[in-house]
Amino acid sequence: MRSTLGTSGTSGTSGTPRALRTAAVALVVGSLALAVTSCGGGGDGKGSGGGDGGSTASASTSTLKLPKLDGASISVAAVWTGDEQKNFKQVLGEFEKRTGAKVTFVPAQDPIINFLGSKVAGGAPPDVAMLPQPGAIKQAVEKKWAKPLGADARAQIAKNYSKGWQDLGKVDGKQYAAYYKAANKSLVWYNAKVFQNAGAKEPKTWKEFLATAQAVYDSGVTPVSVGGADGWTLTDWFENIYLSQAGPEKYDQLAKHRIKWTDPSVKDALTTLAQLFGKKQFIAGGPDGALQTAFPKSVEQTFTGGAQPKAAMVYEGDFAQVNIEQTKARIGTDAKVFPFPAVGSGQAPVVSGGDAAVILKDSKAAQALVTFLASPDAATIQAKLGGYLSPNKNVDFSAYPNAVQRRIARSLVGSGDDFRFDMSDQAPQAFGGTPGKGEWKDLQDFLKNPKDIAGTQHNLEVDAAKAFKD
Numbered sequence: 001m002r003s004t005l006g007t008s009g010t011s012g013t014s015g016t017p018r019a020l021r022t023a024a025v026a027l028v029v030g031s032l033a034l035a036v037t038s039c040g041g042g043g044d045g046k047g048s049g050g051g052d053g054g055s056t057a058s059a060s061t062s063t064l065k066l067p068k069l070d071g072a073s074i075s076v077a078a079v080w081t082g083d084e085q086k087n088f089k090q091v092l093g094e095f096e097k098r099t100g101a102k103v104t105f106v107p108a109q110d111p112i113i114n115f116l117g118s119k120v121a122g123g124a125p126p127d128v129a130m131l132p133q134p135g136a137i138k139q140a141v142e143k144k145w146a147k148p149l150g151a152d153a154r155a156q157i158a159k160n161y162s163k164g165w166q167d168l169g170k171v172d173g174k175q176y177a178a179y180y181k182a183a184n185k186s187l188v189w190y191n192a193k194v195f196q197n198a199g200a201k202e203p204k205t206w207k208e209f210l211a212t213a214q215a216v217y218d219s220g221v222t223p224v225s226v227g228g229a230d231g232w233t234l235t236d237w238f239e240n241i242y243l244s245q246a247g248p249e250k251y252d253q254l255a256k257h258r259i260k261w262t263d264p265s266v267k268d269a270l271t272t273l274a275q276l277f278g279k280k281q282f283i284a285g286g287p288d289g290a291l292q293t294a295f296p297k298s299v300e301q302t303f304t305g306g307a308q309p310k311a312a313m314v315y316e317g318d319f320a321q322v323n324i325e326q327t328k329a330r331i332g333t334d335a336k337v338f339p340f341p342a343v344g345s346g347q348a349p350v351v352s353g354g355d356a357a358v359i360l361k362d363s364k365a366a367q368a369l370v371t372f373l374a375s376p377d378a379a380t381i382q383a384k385l386g387g388y389l390s391p392n393k394n395v396d397f398s399a400y401p402n403a404v405q406r407r408i409a410r411s412l413v414g415s416g417d418d419f420r421f422d423m424s425d426q427a428p429q430a431f432g433g434t435p436g437k438g439e440w441k442d443l444q445d446f447l448k449n450p451k452d453i454a455g456t457q458h459n460l461e462v463d464a465a466k467a468f469k470d
Helices: 017-022 031-034 084-099 112-121 134-142 151-162 163-168 192-198 207-219 231-246 248-255 264-277 286-290 295-300 320-324 364-373 376-385 404-413 440-446 453-469
Strands: 073-078 102-107 127-131 177-184 188-192 313-317 336-339 349-361
Touching: 073 084, 073 112, 073 364, 084 102, 084 320, 084 364, 084 376, 112 127, 112 134, 112 151, 127 134, 127 177, 127 364, 134 349, 151 177, 151 364, 163 177, 163 349, 177 376, 177 404, 188 192, 188 320, 192 207, 192 336, 207 264, 231 248, 231 264, 231 295, 231 313, 231 440, 248 264, 264 440, 264 453, 286 440, 295 320, 349 364, 349 453, 364 376, 440 453
Parallel strands: 073 102, 073 127
Antiparallel strands: 127 349, 177 349, 188 313, 188 336
8 A cells, every 4th residue: 555555575464363353454434434525625734624523633742752863874765756755754854853863765666675675685774664564564574674663662652553553563472663654545536626517426335436427427527537557556446345345354354365366255346346447438548548547647637627637536545635736626625535435235445554664774763763753743744744644643633734634534543443454465565566467467457358357356366376375
């Protein structure tokens, strides 16, 4: 998961039975629906944010004490680009100001676990890496790259995170990672002007979603923008439909490959997804165009072009706000959002993802940085910049810049341990996290030919079986 998202390592677990239950997840559906529907304008970042029930996540007003690190120099690797990278650098800048240390951001290639492998082999790993899935954390531990977190970092994690998020950063019961960034990956953003012109309403079910798409199409605008050049967006489409239609138990089984991809539940989900992908006129640029469209462009083209954008809706997580802000669209006014619709008799799904800080070169400065990233002090800085969501329960909701984001944050924190983590981020990297291979490639092929459901299932199972075996 991620907006520049990397994917997985070698395992879908973090090493404990508890982690097995919490490593792949849905937020509380009722609170999410409240969180993202009928949201007002951008707001002033203060108070309740348009009736979101108050701004305080949990009392935490004291500033974290950090050691003086004059002369220390450390590096942090992440796959983040654009504004996401720029905003994170502001967080690192605050750490530098408060400690005297020098921090260098290292742009990492995707998948980051391969990038780190080359750096370790060359004898020059970064001090800290931001890993986007539990499997990657486990792989870094198994390869003896990752170092256990110290007492100060562990204390911040215990104070600021629910047990579910704590466990996602553990391997064999030991804390190796602090989740700094989270994502709600079950949102559909839409161009409010196009919806108004089409007389379209926010759908709550998949059937209503297709009807809404038809109404938008009839008004003269292509309904949906798909960033198919980035295969992870297609895994997210599948996961939301599968979680809603098949249910959490099946989701957990498929995530761990305890049922095969040839299972009838996968056929059902692909058949549902084909109801959209099979209507070429509903996809901006058609399937071929979508396969050449990167995620950032898929968002931006939904909110540019005045009354005739290239698409009316785009699916993806809360982090899409960063890309929306590159246009002139105002979040909550021009760009609105609704929860991913419920499929069949299932509930509306919510799939989460996240990025965690892991230490590869142990030092006082590296430990201090991860301690800082686990604190509300660091998360609050990036929350104010937008396009960011923290699982840290002690970040004041008023830090988020608009009512939409505040409500999404409230639903995430309010869910406690009751969530499902991105399925592909739990899978072995070769299957769930490599561009041009495995699930990414299989679903790109499916977008191109959504009639071949049996062939897609076969390819997914062959690739998954090999990856999980290896």
